[in-house]
Amino acid sequence: MIFKTSSKYNLASNLYDFMERGIEAKLFSKLREKVIPLAAGTVLEIGVGTGKNLQYYNQSVKVSAIDFSKGMLEKADKKLKQLNRQNIELILMDAQNLKFENNQFDSITAAFVFCTVPDPVKGLKETYRVLKPGGKAFFIEHMLTDNYFINSILFMMNIFSKIFLGTSMIRKTENNIKAAGFKVTSSERYHYGIVRVIVAEKSIK
């Protein structure tokens, strides 16, 4: 039986924070702490998951955070209630079909999402559409590297991550970001380039 990616994440939502706790403490939380406060104005977070970014938003921003997994959103909602933040709303929505106007948001954030969006370029094009010209998108993503040895490990991991989560370990996400129309203004590499912090803009035409 083939499960949809959203259903896989509904199941995984119960274990997700527990499974990720090691790498989260070692690296990911530091990247979130550095990147998420850079979002300004009206912010769209794609694939909010269990809400690990929520605590890092400035009080001054207005965040719409979407995910297509009800299970993940329920966990995010618990975190949001504990944080008692009124400037963040959680919405069940597919990144490949955003129900927002063109040029609506000042900033976009996404952490470890475009490895999973079933059609990543479609999701990124939608993201680009709703970002204002001159707006910035902040991506924390894992992807294929330039190293043959590391990539061979990623290919093996990919077999399991695809089956259990619908997540790909072997996407060229930086290329996908460019293919969707974004201008990449910076790309910082961590863990041999597997994890990257990418800042991208929608040019003012």
Ligand SMILES: C[S@@+](CC[C@H](N)C(=O)[O-])C[C@H]1O[C@@H](n2cnc3c(N)ncnc32)[C@H](O)[C@@H]1O
């Ligand atoms: C690996 S988790 C990352 C969650 C969170 N951003 C974090 O940093 O922990 C990927 C998340 O993206 C969501 N996702 C994947 N494809 C999506 C889509 N097309 N639309 C909305 N959410 C999506 C999944 O449901 C899941 O919650």
